[in-house]
Amino acid sequence: MKASKGSALLAKVKQRGDLYAPVCPSRGVLEHITSRWGVLVLIALREEGTHRFSELRRKVGGVSEKMLAQTLQALEQDGFVLREAHPVIPPHVDYSLTPLGQEVAEHVKGLTTWIEDNLHRVLSARTQEVSRKKAS
Amino acid sequence: MKASKGSALLAKVKQRGDLYAPVCPSRGVLEHITSRWGVLVLIALREEGTHRFSELRRKVGGVSEKMLAQTLQALEQDGFVLREAHPVIPPHVDYSLTPLGQEVAEHVKGLTTWIEDNLHRVLSARTQEVSRKKAS
DNA sequence: GTAAGTACGTACCTTGTGGTAAGTGTCAAT
DNA sequence: ATTGACACTTACCACAAGGTACGTACTTAC
Numbered sequence: 498m499k500a501s502k503g504s505a506l507l508a509k510v511k512q513r514g515d516l517y518a519p520v521c522p523s524r525g526v527l528e529h530i531t532s533r534w535g536v537l538v539l540i541a542l543r544e545e546g547t548h549r550f551s552e553l554r555r556k557v558g559g560v561s562e563k564m565l566a567q568t569l570q571a572l573e574q575d576g577f578v579l580r581e582a583h584p585v586i587p588p589h590v591d592y593s594l595t596p597l598g599q600e601v602a603e604h605v606k607g608l609t610t611w612i613e614d615n616l617h618r619v620l621s622a623r624t625q626e627v628s629r630k631k632a633s
Numbered sequence: 634m635k636a637s638k639g640s641a642l643l644a645k646v647k648q649r650g651d652l653y654a655p656v657c658p659s660r661g662v663l664e665h666i667t668s669r670w671g672v673l674v675l676i677a678l679r680e681e682g683t684h685r686f687s688e689l690r691r692k693v694g695g696v697s698e699k700m701l702a703q704t705l706q707a708l709e710q711d712g713f714v715l716r717e718a719h720p721v722i723p724p725h726v727d728y729s730l731t732p733l734g735q736e737v738a739e740h741v742k743g744l745t746t747w748i749e750d751n752l753h754r755v756l757s758a759r760t761q762e763v764s765r766k767k768a769s
Numbered sequence: 770g771t772a773a774g775t776a777c778g779t780a781c782c783t784t785g786t787g788g789t790a791a792g793t794g795t796c797a798a799t
Numbered sequence: 800a801t802t803g804a805c806a807c808t809t810a811c812c813a814c815a816a817g818g819t820a821c822g823t824a825c826t827t828a829c
Contacts, residue, residue: 514752519695523752531667550776559655576758588776604747608740616650616659622712686806724806
């Protein structure tokens with residue numbers, strides 16, 4: 498029974514990921530999604546309609562062209578983003594979420610909305626922390 | 634007192650964060666939560682009961698002592714994590730989620746569970762992407 | 770004729786992230 | 800007597816993330 502330890506582990510992983518395990522590929526997926534710009538790109542793409550490259554760049558404040566391209570490519574590889582390039586002479590590329598991407602984006606949106614709504618609570622917690630440290 | 638300058642900025646932000654704005658403090662909060670180890674620490678702390686430092690280190694595979702301490706401190710400053718140090722001679726520190734932390738952790742847990750459950754879909758999307766590139 | 774927009778790719782360089790290794794001080798166990 | 804556990808802290812160092820700047824190829828607008 499304990500002969501096929503390795504293959505059992507592999508089969509296990511194919512069914513479900515385990516983020517606590519350092520070698521599990523789910524770690525990479527998580528990092529693509531929760532990367533500095535990944536989160537923001539996902540919630541930007543969640544807004545209705547298709548999106549152009551430079552439109553996204555304007556929307557996501559502070560992202561460089563290089564980083565936006567890199568982030569979009571990573572999300573595309575993981576099957577979250579659909580890239581449609583129209584071979585016209587002023588280049589035209591449309592980005593949108595795949596069904597898979599829409600599912601993740603929902604979760605991400607839930608998190609980001611919570612942060613935006615509860616920012617004041619976090620900020621007041623921070624200032625209290627500072628005064629607590631001053632007292633000690 | 635130059636207090637007026639700070640409070641004006643603070644008042645603006647006190648209503649709601651805007652993650653699309655590069656200077657908004659919500660960006661920092663997001664990065665603490667979605668940092669490499671932040672996500673994993675949050676879902677580990679979400680499991681019932683209090684948690685010890687080295688217990689967390691064992692649970693979150695691959696994290697170094699330095700990074701775990703750093704991550705916990707950031708989450709503590711933001712008011713997500715409660716640190717209770719008992720001044721006994723073999724040091725004893727309990728970590729747990731604050732009510733604020735429990736709220737974020739719920740969202741984070743939703744995301745991570747989705748990733749673990751749907752890892753196979755992402756993985757198959759990746760391999761399809763590879764074969765698509767080979768064809769071109 | 771010069772500039773700007775489109776969607777990137779590439780080279781270069783700085784900053785930051787994060788890992789390793791060692792130190793701290795006390796106690797329990799071998 | 801030495802080792803290990805506890806919960807860190809500090810110093811050091813390597814690599815990668817990410818920013819800047821420029822190039823591409825073509826078109827429209829000024």
